[in-house]
Amino acid sequence: MQIKRGIPVSPGVAIFTAFVMDAEDQPVPRRPVAMAKTGEEVDRLEKAVAASIVEIEGLTEQTASSLGEDLSKIFSFHIGMLNDPQLIGQIKTMVRTQRVSAEYSVYTVLRKLASTFAAHDSQLVRKTVTDVKDLERRILKHLIGSSREDLKNLKGSAIVVAHDLTPSQTAMLDKRKIKALVTDAGGRTSHTAILAHALGIPSIVGLEDVTSEVSTGDTIVVDGNRGIVVIDPDAAKLMEYRQEARQMAKHATMLRELKDKPAVTKDGTEITLYGNIEFPDEIHLALSNDAAGIGLYRTEFLYLASDVIPSEESQYESYVTAIQNLEGRPLTIRTLDLGADKVVEDLTPMSLWQERNPFLGCRSIRLCLQNLPLFKTQIRAILRASVEGPVKIMFPLISNIMELRQAKMILSDVKEDLEDQGIPYRDDIPVGMMIEVPSAALQALTFAHEVDFFSIGTNDLIQYTVAVDRSNERIANLYSAAHPAVITLIKEVIRASQRAKIDVSLCGEMASDPEFTMLLLGLGLRTFSITPPAIPEIKQIIRSVSIEQCRRVARKVSGFDSNREVLNYLKGEAGKIMPEVVGGRSIGY
Incomplete structure (x- = not known):
């Protein structure tokens, strides 16, 4: 084993x-052709390219139908390359000048292009290597067929x-x-990864x-x-x-019985459960799990899933689709959280996305404030869409009061521009911020007087508080939501929001873990924003406990001085309610 x-x-x-699947690519042998036959080879190439375009267009439609319009845009890069006269011209030129077969020319030119992309400094360019290989396989299939190990040969599961x-x-994977x-x-x-996540396997x-x-x-x-x-x-x-x-499986069947039942504690306290999404098409999954709305719409995935920067109009259409899909339920739109591990090369100079420590660099609200046309375009799209239903706007990674005020000032400027142009928008749109860095958590009361709501982003709050890169396996054991310092910061943010009488939710992965539900309720959290499949599980915990019971858990946790003590205690308490789930899960992150 x-x-x-x-x-x-x-x-x-x-x-x-x-x-x-074949890990090694089969080489295409060099086959010379007579001068008189080069024209026929070019014709074969053109037919193969045309057939490939038709195939990709069909795949785009299929992806749009099954996974949504936003994900289907991934294939625009493929069609763009096949329509690139310079690239196809280079292949034709090789056929004519070197008198070789069309398949060898395709193989040679696209392999060279893939090697160039693989050696590029840009993470985004390197990421397109698989797209180039995809095109190579597709064109060669039309030229010479394929004898490679293929998913079509798969008989069973x-x-x-x-x-x-x-x-x-x-995109073509058959979930059956x-x-x-x-x-x-x-x-x-x-x-x-984006497509695999959307497929749900x-x-x-x-x-x-x-x-x-x-x-x-x-x-x-x-x-x-x-x-x-x-x-x-x-x-x-x-x-x-x-x-x-x-x-x-057994537990999933039991959870389905909670469908349409309210998230209310045993002593009658109502809890709001929102869903987190990347694309509007995920809303149906959130609603099928009884989400009361969307507490976090990560809009940066509109950029990451596309090979072109989304225009104001395309963003507006995505936001309107989300609002309409929610049928009157609230939608919280987070402005772009790009940078660090989420890079769109066209938005930043080479010097920025080559930073030595991108998680501490020009990312998220900092990137937006240094790229005002980008930021204003998104805000315009959100404001225009806000007339279609209940929308909130939320700024990420705010670390000081001047960042928040600058972002709010830009929001006001965009409102004035829309007013001057006679374009309708919701003037009283609620404005909130993410609490995901310690400085914001420690100044929560100050920030609370400047916004309508908070959303605690524990994914970043944990790594910034304990100085651990959550993607680094060597120190992954140190990245824990149960660290006493993290819990203290969450408690202070909730307390500050209560004193200022503003709403507060928690939208990090911590909210989706049932072992932390009682603790968060005991700390005073009344709104969770979580991954949609986790909603029924969290609802079951809520319906099985009282607030006083949760407060006792929170008081007990406040006396621990290590994350190990916290984890063991929370696992034990949650296991009393949900032993069939907690016993088989790891609560470290």
């Missing part, structure tokens, strides 16, 4: 045999293991057969060498919750995961 750790991009547990999947391959996905390469914001990327360790037919376990792949599990590990899978 072997255990490998990677980057989890979609949760869930799957136990099936592996289907290993399996877990796909690949060095990396192209966006096309990921493909039960999970693991890859050597990839990151959280790659096109493949357990997925782990960044495993480095999983394809060399697994063979087709091997039994493997994919734990998308923890980012763990177990290769050839022994009987004990297999039994452990199968038991956990049965418990989760």
